[in-house]
Amino acid sequence: MVRGKTQMKRIENETSRQVTFSKRRNGLLKKAFELSVLCDAEVALIIFSTRGRLYEFSSSRCSSINKTVERYQRKIEDLGVSNKGIHENTQHLKEVDMSMAKKIEHLEDSRRKLLGDELDKCSIDELQQLENQLERSLDKIRATKNQLFRKRIEKLKEEEKCLLEVNKRLREQDVEFATKKEGEEVETELFIGRPERRMPLKLKPTTYSAHAYIA
Structure with a gap:
């Protein structure tokens, strides 16, 4: 005879419910034992019947189920602390992301204004600050350009000095050669x-x- 699929709902008949509880309880205890033996796992099982009777199983032979329960509680506490740290870190990253987005938006707005765009939205004070900023930038650009020019001029002077030294040595060699030739x-x-x-x-x-x- 083929057994039909059991519907997952409360059994209304009290006798049938008690029989089903007894069978499935024993099956669950057996599965817990097999899991602990086959997989070398620490297993703790606690069952309360509708009448309040306790059934338990512990894979730890040298200690009661309390050891496994205490281990479970410590693990939950550690996970709670870890989850709290993750939440705080996530919140901090969100705040940093929002701050960076605001800074990027501000920089983009400043860049557009420096290029002369959207100036009609600026007040007189903002335009004055923008003008001062541009003047400071121009001063730095001119100073850097003049410094590069000075370095280039110094380098050219050094090259000219080297060429003059070479030319002087060549003239001295020519005079020495001509004098020697005349004496022969x-x-x-x-x-x-x-x-x-x-x-x-x-x-x-x-x-x-x-x-x-x-x-």
Whole structure:
């Protein structure tokens, strides 16, 4: 015979309700025992009947169910503290997010005004503050630009100085080379007579060499 699916509602018949309670209680206690043995889990089960009778099971052989209940209470307290900390941290992050959103909105508004947009919504004091801010920014920009110019000029002067030193050394080398060249003796051949009968006559001038032909 196929058993029908039991409807999940209160059994009105008291006798049937008591029989069902007894069967399912024993089955639940058996399942708790199997879970503790098979999975090495700490299991505590407490059951009160409609008449107030207590049924309990504890997987701890050396202690009563109170140990498991105390452990459960400590865990709940720790979770409560942890949840409170998470809630406080979440609230703090929300406040920081709102503050950052306001700062970003303020910066965007300032940027638009610096670009000359939406100035018709500004008061005279706001426009004066905006003008002062722009003047301070221009002063900083000019100071930075002048500093860069000075650095560039100093660098060019250093390069010019190096080039002048190189040019000076090259001129000194040219003068030294020319002086050395002038001091050398160079032989000069002087030919007398017709080309087919000319006789060389060696001379020693002081500065340059040449060939002279006399027919």
